[in-house]
Amino acid sequence: MKIRTLAVGNFAANCFILSGEENHALVIDPGDDPDQIERILRDNRLVVVAYLITHGHMDHISALAEMEQRIPAPVGIHPADAAWAFGGANQMPPWYGTPKRPGNLHRSFTDNQDWTDFGMHYRVLATPGHTPGGVCLYFPGAKVIFTGDTLFAGSVGRTDFPGGDEGALNQSLHRLAQLPDETVVFAGHGPQTTIGQEKKTNRFMRA
Ligand SMILES: [Zn+2]
Ligand SMILES: [Zn+2]
Structure with a gap:
């Protein structure tokens, strides 16, 4: 599975384009810049099979309706x-x-x-706290997880927005800490990391 990362919009939210067999693609968090997302899809002849949303904040979904209109595919949220x-x-x-x-x-x-789209198998982990319906998308075969704004390299999502819940976030982080250490974390903002690295260095994951 190939993973392309684009930082989109004023909040530099990470949009991910995953591709597997026969150029089928999953688009995670089309938060802005639909022209850029569409160009990458077309340049690489990728066929979108679904849009997957880690959580509802506008910096992660603002290009969703536009993308779905240009290139129709089911939306998961x-x-x-x-x-x-x-x-x-x-x-x-x-x-x-x-x-x-x-x-x-x-x-x-x-x-x-559990979902499987053209060889791309993933599990939805409900990880409330940053938002009530926040999820992480875990690909056990590829050993990667897309954590949205639940977990970042060195930090975690804010809980002071409407619907935020610090206790729930801590439980969600505890759950992520059970994943294999080598699991690569693709966060909603900033660089990638691993579960093991965050357990060692992220004070919110150690607590
Ligand atoms: Zn957010
Ligand atoms: Zn965000």
Whole structure:
């Protein structure tokens, strides 16, 4: 599985394009810059089979409706974040505008759900705390996890936004700490790391 990382928008949110067999692709968190995302897909002749959303914050979903309109494919998101992600509550800062609702919200994520898309196998881990419906997308075969804003290299997601819950975040981090140390972490912002590295050096993961 090939992983392409693009930092999109004013918050430099990481959008990931994963590709497996026969150029089928998963797009994780199309947060902005739809032209750039579309160009990479077209230049590499990638066929989008799903859009996967780690959580509903606007810096991770602002190009979702536009992408889904240009290149239709099912969208996976946890219902606890879909409930507010496409409304006025998701508007900070105001100049970003309210993210539009895509037409095709066909995959309702639940905890421990397994999906396989053209050889790309992943498990949804519900990891609330940063948002109520935040998930991590774990690819056990490839030994990688996409953590959204739950876990960063050296840090963790804020819990002071609406719906944030510090106790829940700590439980979610505890759960991530059970994954194999060599698991490579692709976070929603900033560089990649590993579970083992974070257990050693990230004070939130040690607590
Ligand atoms: Zn966030
Ligand atoms: Zn973010």
